[in-house]
Amino acid sequence: MLTEQFVAAISASTKPNTGVTKDAGIFVHEYQPLAAQRHVFKKSATAPNGIAVSSSHIFAAQSDKAIVHVYSREKGNQEAIVPFPERIHSIALAAQDTILLLGTESGRVLAWEICSGRLVSTSTAHLQPVTCIVVDPSSNFFLSGSSDAMIHVWALPSILSFSPDASRSPIHTLSTHRGPISSIVCGHSSSTASIAVSISGDKSAIVWDYQNGQALRTYLLPETPTAVTLDPADRAFYVAYGDGSLQTIDFYDELQRNTSIEILHEPASAHRPVQPSPKTRFNAESQKLGGALSLSLSWDGTTLISGHAGGKVAAWDIAKSNYLSTLTNFPGPVSNLQFLTPTRFPNTPEPTFKIQTVVKPKHDAGLTSSGNGLVPSSYTLNMQFTGRIRGPRVFPTSMLEEGLAELETWGVPSKGSPAPAADFMALDNNDGAMASGSSADAAEFKELKKQLASLQRIQKVTFSQLSELREEKEYFMSEEKGQNVLKHERIRN
Template sequence: MMAAPLEVLLSSDSGSQLWNCTVFDPHSGSSLLSYRGGNSGARSLTVLGGEYLLSAQLGKNFINVWELQRKDQLQQKIVCPGVVTCLSASPNGLFLAAGVAEAIYLWEVCTGKLLSVLSRHYQDVTCLKFTDDSSHFVSGGKDNLALVWSLSSVVQLDVSHAPEPRHIMSRHSLPITDLHCGLMGAQARVATASLDQTVKVWELSSGELLLSILFDVEIMSVTFDPAEYFVFCGGSDGNIFQVSLCSQSLGREKSFQSDGEGNQVFKGHRNMVTCLSVSMDGTLLLSGSHDETVRLWDIQSKQSIRCLTHKGPVTNAIITPAPANMFLPDSRPTVPLPRFSRHVHASESDGGEPGEVYVRLRLHTQEEEETYLQKADTLNSLMNAMTDKSVFGDGENTKVRIAELEEEVQTLKKMNKDLYDFSSQLLTKPT
């Protein structure tokens, strides 16, 4: 057995009787874990704070919750006022957002309080994504609109005014099927896919349209690679279109044609492609389809390197950094999940006055924030501890891995020192 993977594939389908979602190793394709109980709705599988796995029950009004390392039992069900159409946890683990019909429900994770119900969409919300710094989230709906929300404006004290979206992106002419937020926090770019056969790329900070790409088919899913060289678009015909964002001939609007400039097609799925995800290093593309398969592609060669069969149409497929707790059977979440309330400012018996907001940091963020070096050291010692236990693999392999990690830590230390020297030179330079 090899060392725990750095990234894992998570996928779910609407037909499996045995389990809800499965964790695969991207390099071997072997199934590592599966979580039991119910089926996940599309765009609703999310990892909360590296400790819990959440997913909306297909066609029902509740959210399933598992502790990451206790896969056999559902820990709790969060009951919602209606069928949950999409679900997303903020990357910092502090907030949870769900689409219920045309409204967005936002909870504070540490207290379980429902902070806000946002009703600015005119029809069902189809997708929700947070920015990587958790400062904003974007919602897309069947009303053809994508809305950008600033989290701080939504978590506000004034109950008399309904929060307004920061931007309303209204250039699609048919329902939005999927959206993706790039990196860089509030400076991110956002891609939206629609039944109007276009994918549009927007600037989050201004809400401006940067690029519109027209296809011959409806587009059901969209994602960038981490460097944003490409946007990948999943068609209703099973094709995946790769569009270069760096080509010389890029105008505001373009029609897709495959060419030598990085505009290519991945062929293999036999039905609509509903989910797309790219690995951290930008080399692998993961796709899930209604043809009941999940495929892993090598982006460089456009070859399908793995095909994982499922029991029904695939509802979620994501590549994600492997949370440490996933492979440590004895670990437990540092913070138990509270009961999530169903009403904004629940009755006084819940404690707290209406309009009151708790600022309650999670337990492990109350100490002083660790530096990157401390994190690297902690990671190194954690990996050593794990490999010492011989949880994974033979001794020889682990020694090599430890050597690699130690080298990595040294490199990080050197980079940190160089950065420090450089910035101190800048700061002390006489003007």
């Protein structure tokens, strides 16, 4: 049976709650099939956009200190406390959860390789703290938003490059907003048509073609938005407000349904602001939820959960725009919510590696190397392979045949040229001829003889191995052919 969970984090404990563990700050809650709290992690207070969750760890940037707490999901405890020179305002995972991106107070973005400890910094492109970071599905790009109303698009491979010539500056700057950036969410496509949606304190939401640095559509919102999330099929996005209400903004509204043109990517409509209908906004005033601070969408895209300033987590039916229930009540404002990928799918391939322990960040070794762009000799990765590395069980036939053909030509003289006095395979029988005809020093000749003898031994071993591999392959092919014949005979009988 499928199991779906979500992670919630509070900014600070503001009320006594006898039903919650003391000093609890991060909660892993099962949404289905059985709604219940599964794990609690203590001593954490995170601001919005301040947690990142992988299959093995939870990273939490502390709202009042320049540290990041690292929690082990398998062991259920705090694994490390990682200090930084300045406060971290936002974090996000990239590259199969092996890179942690951190937005700093000074306007830089740090890239921390949690398997090696390598720490790389971008240029100081933002003038104020980086309030949000989002990574696209391919991990080739990430976007950073700041209180300076700017959004920068970065190429992650360039940031992580060991080459001293690699650019660590943004490839695009999106500067349409006029207020601080509250949150950014990225589309689910890995193609060049992928989109991103940003919300700002200027009461607007903008849809971006971030790979080309262009604004696709601007929505004028009724109030200042606090959180945003995107539909799994990129059909709509959902916005939360400070009064506790939510709003659905559909890309494919009535205007889009009546035309065959893709309006969202139509340049002619990019400069026209759109004001969503008030009918798309919904609330549950009787529940006294408080201001909405965070949003997350279930895996199937049918249920929306919202975290509120009063500590409640509410569930909403998207199709009907109705309040469903209050899932749980935490002892502080719910600043972060994140649905996790469902588990227990049938025939799910196992991951090829696992990160047991994170490596604390240290200065980038590539910057102090010789500057040739090569990976430093001291560069190491700390990870565990969970099974056999996927690869062919035997050498391909073409590789074996080409290798044997090349080795066979080594002992055959080329046409039109006299045969050498000593064949490569028979050098030990012509030592005298070579010595007498050579003016080289005796010691040099002796060393050359040793090298050639070593090559001869390697050649013989290689021939033997290739022959054994060919025989082994022919044996397995004959066995498989025999089994197929038996199967056909059984079917006929």
